[in-house]
Amino acid sequence: MRAADVARELEALGDPGAAAHARRYFKAGPGQYAEGDRFLGIRVPVLRGRVRRFRELPLSEVEHLLGSPFHEARLLALLLLVDRFRRGDPAARAAVAEMYLRNLDRVNHWDLVDASAPHILGPYLEGRDRSLLDRLAASPSLWERRVAVMATFHFIRRGAYAPTLRLVRRLLDDPEDLIHKAAGWMLREVGKRDEETLLAFLEENAARMPRTMLRYATEKLDPERQRRFRRA
Numbered sequence: 001m002r003a004a005d006v007a008r009e010l011e012a013l014g015d016p017g018a019a020a021h022a023r024r025y026f027k028a029g030p031g032q033y034a035e036g037d038r039f040l041g042i043r044v045p046v047l048r049g050r051v052r053r054f055r056e057l058p059l060s061e062v063e064h065l066l067g068s069p070f071h072e073a074r075l076l077a078l079l080l081l082v083d084r085f086r087r088g089d090p091a092a093r094a095a096v097a098e099m100y101l102r103n104l105d106r107v108n109h110w111d112l113v114d115a116s117a118p119h120i121l122g123p124y125l126e127g128r129d130r131s132l133l134d135r136l137a138a139s140p141s142l143w144e145r146r147v148a149v150m151a152t153f154h155f156i157r158r159g160a161y162a163p164t165l166r167l168v169r170r171l172l173d174d175p176e177d178l179i180h181k182a183a184g185w186m187l188r189e190v191g192k193r194d195e196e197t198l199l200a201f202l203e204e205n206a207a208r209m210p211r212t213m214l215r216y217a218t219e220k221l222d223p224e225r226q227r228r229f230r231r232a
Contacts, residue, residue: 001054001056001057001061002057002061002064003057003061003062003064003065003068004064006054006057006061006065006073006076007065007068007070007073009050010040010042010070010072010073010076011040013040013042013046014040014041014042014072015040015041015042016041017041018039018041018042018043019039019040019041020041021041022039022041022071023037023039026039026071026109026111033142033178034108034109037071037108037109038069038070038071039070039071039072040070040071040072040073041072042072044075044111047072047075047076047079048079050076051076051079051080051083054076054080055080055083055084055087057080059084059095059096059099062077062080062081062084062099063077063099063103065077065080066078066081066103066106067103067106071109071112074106074107074108074112075111075112075115078107078112078115078116079115081096081099081100081116081120082115082116082119082120084096085097085119085120085123085124086119093123093124094124096120097120097121097124100116100120100121101121104141104143104144104147105141107143107147108143109143110143110146110178110182112143113143113146113147113150114146114150114182117146117147117148117150117151117153118150118151118152118153118154119154121147121151121154122150122151122152122153122154122155123154125151125154126154126155130163133148133151133152133163133167134148134166134167134170136148136151137149137167137170137171138170142176142178142179145171145174145176145179146178146179146182148167149164149167149168149171149179149182149183149186150182150186152164152167152186153186153189156186156189156190156193159193159194161190161193161194161197164186164187164189164190165190165197165201167183168183168186168187168201168205168213169205171183172205172208172209172210172213173208174210177210177212180210180212180213180216181212181213181216183213183216183217184209184212184213184214184215184216184217185216187201187213187216187217188216188217188218188219188220191217191220191221192220195221198217198221199225202214202217202218202229206229206232207232211230214229214230214232215230218230
């Protein structure tokens with residue numbers, strides 16, 4: 001099977017009405033952050049259901065699929081990479097991660113980032129130099145900065161919060177709402193596991209945090225603490 005075969009199957013599954021809705025939902029109109037993205041109109045559960053069917057697609061063909069102009073094809077390619085990474089030995093995982101990094105320009109929407117970065121880049125950097133995350137956090141690309149933040153979810157799940165806190169400090173003045181949401185979400189995840197670490201971060205930084213980031217970060221705190229930090 002080749003990427004072209006997968007693409008034809010996906011096109012047959014498309015729904016024009018759902019595609020029109022997706023263009024609005026994912027802000028693909030003129031002047032919006034996903035301007036020009038194209039949609040087939042396939043729901044995510046349907047795509048996830050195709051992972052087992054296409055999991056033997058050669059890595060080079062997955063890379064071709066990731067180059068598709070259609071959003072759902074890129075998402076399926078990333079789901080296939082996540083599946084391959086999880087099942088692979090160290091060499092296979094390295095090949096997946098290197099291909100992922102080589103094609104970061106195709107990981108160009110929040111759902112594509114969130115479905116892949118915590119499951120590929122985060123685990124790949126376990127035990128490796130994590131300065132790559134700082135370089136991505138300094139990127140002019142909104143999506144690369146979100147990749148950096150979301151990759152730290154892997155470390156949060158393992159009780160290591162420093163990578164997240166370091167990146168969020170760097171991004172306190174980021175102009176993009178999608179970065180504020182991702183950073184606030186990761187801080188909330190830290191707080192769900194270690195509230196004292198979150199509270200210490202908020203005491204130091206709440207006054208500088210964008211309102212959306214602060215709202216996401218404090219969502220699970222008791223109402224009085226939420227009010228106190230949001231007044232900051």
